[in-house]
Amino acid sequence: MRTCHEIALRRGRYSASGQLYHITTCTHERRPLFANATCARLVIGHMRNLHDDRRLSSLAWVLMPDHLHWLFALGEGATLSGVVKRFKGRSAAGLRPATGPGPVWQRGFHDHALRHDEDVQAIARYIVANPLRAGLVGRVGDYPWWDAVWL
Template sequence: MSDKFQGKYRIKSARLQNWDYSNNGLYFVTICTANRELYFGDIVNGEMQLSEIGRLANKFWKEIPNHFPFVELDEFVIMPNHVHGIIIINKPNDGGYNDKRNVETPNLGVSTITMASEKWNPGSLGVIINQYKRICTINARKIHTNFAWQSRFHDHIIRNDESLQRIRDYIINNALRWRDDKFCDE
């Protein structure tokens, strides 16, 4: 049965229900533009050519650690209608998950938070992505008034070095595989 919010059906969250997304760890995220509009540029000969809005998305992604000093960035790519990136949350003295490349999923039988509280938990992945999307939107709408993101984002908790390397390779080679990409609507 679907939940309703303000009289409308809502899709259940794709987030791992019993995971605190403010925990130290590596997170692979994908953020798409609304309706997969090609705001960020074009792929030419297997290389991404950033538009003005794409350059903004690139600039603001690189600035995330300036606003969240416990965040490190790994590989990322701006594509014509989405962004892929690895965000590393590395809070000192977090008390757990200090080996960021070998994250153990906690006991899934006990929930430490609810999804409503996680969304606004300071330092959580959701807050980081929300602020990134916010600053991009404010500035992109000065160029194209209809610019918008999809309301959600995709994430994957990276649990080991093998997964990390596979995701890095995917990000690095994403432009070469654009025509086969699930986010390509061309």
């Protein structure tokens, strides 16, 4: 059964090849699964697979202990919901030995389709600075689970 919040998250969602999207998705019950380096590396590997398969072109991301911020351009023929569903499904299956049974990710995700007038690099800086704002590190470069194409 879908909640009103899930339906609201989907309202107005569209997919366009080449469109830039900033998505945020959280672990189930905000469990800090990615404080574990093995789990973090596994999830990052699944993100890279989507990039390598050209379903998207990853621009910037940060994997926080309990959520992911990801900026990417949607690949030709891919849908936003399809890409996120594939990522969450495959990463959850890979994480299952470490997490045990039950959900890994919260249902749904938040997305923002960037407008042409938005500063993409400013959004990328905002994304990769999340660990700094959360007080996890004193410098962005000290946090291990992030990347941006501008480096």
